[in-house]
Amino acid sequence: MGPGPSDVPPRVLQALGRPTIGHLDPSFLALMDEIRDRLRQVFATSNEMTLAVSGTGSAGMETVFVNLVEPGDKVLVGRCGVFGGRMADVAARCGAEVVTVDAPWGQPIEPRQLIQAIEQHRPRVVALVHAETSTGAHQPVAGLGDAIHEAGGLFVLDCVTSLGGMPVELDAWGVDAAYSGSQKCLSCPPGLSPVSLSPAAVARLDARKHKVQSWYLDLSLVRQYWGGERAYHHTAPINMLYGLHEALALVLEEGLPTRFERHRAMHELLRDGLARLGIEYVNAPEHRLPMLNAVRVPTGVDDALTRRRLLDDYGIEIGGGLGEFRGKAWRIGLMGQTAVRRNVSLLLAALTDLVRA
């Protein structure tokens, strides 16, 4: 019940352990096509360039920036937690001129403030974190796509923690590049990063003046393997892709609306129980994520000791605070397979023992 990895269903674990076959084997290539198709459904997009990058969510973040940013490009980043900060760092390492719009930790960026900054700076790329894993804040995105596009920019959205646990609609929202992680609401182990680029983002890639600085993450090469040519680029992580293939099947069998509703319902169950224990969220009700519940460590309670007792005595992992929230917040994950009544009840029972004692 930490900020990911989430619990992995037995069917996914079994898929991981299937015999390894070659990355150019026709039956493996067919499985990649299915992954692609399933990722498009989960991202709500028809983007041709939709694939799984061979690395964790942070590799997905880096993939988006190294491919879309050229030295000197102005990149506007919304920053109100660790992952917005990471985007600014990654963009700067690509030679971007980074401008940030900041908000206090626990809050999202004000859309009005963003639009103002977009009009002022007319950035080539605007990057936001949809679900800030370090603060549990939900970033509203309505209307931003149009504002970004009108100013000539591309809209990048970090969906690491949101994908599969709440609505993510790339095409409807005008998102040009999104990335996620396998280990959050998709409930696959960590190691893969679903990435999707709009046709406008692909056009930007095609028009680059400089080579992509990362060979490994260069989508102009990677797409020749995921696309029709099937040209060898690097050896795909076969067994991890078996796992993702199965995890996506489970997501689609449940159905996205049902899955989102389950996340919401479990969040409310947890929220009500925490309220009875006097444990408070760091964010206002309208900004809370269902899958990442960031709460203040109650006064007089030892952060590390309590998390250690949860792990040792109850077999529950919750996350500590990161950055500004280090030692001050707990991050309780209700992601994918983890978002079930059994877990919520057990955690509340354990916290009743430990916090009230």
Place this chain on the structure above:
Amino acid sequence: MGPGPSDVPPRVLQALGRPTIGHLDPSFLALMDEIRDRLRQVFATSNEMTLAVSGTGSAGMETVFVNLVEPGDKVLVGRCGVFGGRMADVAARCGAEVVTVDAPWGQPIEPRQLIQAIEQHRPRVVALVHAETSTGAHQPVAGLGDAIHEAGGLFVLDCVTSLGGMPVELDAWGVDAAYSGSQKCLSCPPGLSPVSLSPAAVARLDARKHKVQSWYLDLSLVRQYWGGERAYHHTAPINMLYGLHEALALVLEEGLPTRFERHRAMHELLRDGLARLGIEYVNAPEHRLPMLNAVRVPTGVDDALTRRRLLDDYGIEIGGGLGEFRGKAWRIGLMGQTAVRRNVSLLLAALTDLVRA
């Protein structure tokens, strides 16, 4: 029996399917320490900075270059196949001034020629491929470490295909940075890249003037997670690391000398059988790798059709040629678990059917 992934033993597949736990769980951190210790044994090194990068072998290659090369650095690359060419490309993307020493495909680089180039250019980094997977050529490295160090350089060695299948002795050879892949002679699925840096390489990293261009592969950050601090960097690929942990246990249980001898013996068995079929190696006997047998497609034999029939009718995958050898060579892998008599006999029987027919 292609150029990797190799067959994965059941114990490794079972390990992959173990329940996913957190990347900061104390029992997972203990497993990482064991992986580190086992990798040091396999690399024959006492290097403190020895770890598994969260990506495939090409991510390991990129890790070494982005961390050790700064813009303007002179990098000398030995190039006699696809992977030497890839190193030159990756180094150039880091802003290096790349100088290559080339040899015809199928041969290694002449050490004398290398030493001459080192004395002439005094490069900051000299990079060689120990076992060139595209040509089956074995690069001799004796004496090169001293020559490189005397000229003020660091010695980088690509051990993707050699590690676990033939002697690799980083400390004895004076190698400053090496990387490998999990899916070759270690017989773990693809997805991880063992990497090791000498103290001199770490000192180079510590003295950098520019930030490492890749955030994901920045070892000054990654080492805080693999090292004592256990600071979160990115979410480790938990289940893949379970697999590597088990694969390394199998390597060490067999014992490195026994394992190398097995690879050599199976190579000789294959070589003798191919000779009876009139199939010729692309390289001279003294340059051949045991685990990657590159042979000419026999005259009058259809390359793609024969490989397809091997796969469909016999369940055997062998590799086609890459680059200059496209359509002209087959690459027969005898890597790790794949290097057993049963496989050699079956392949020879199948080739007898198909090539003699």
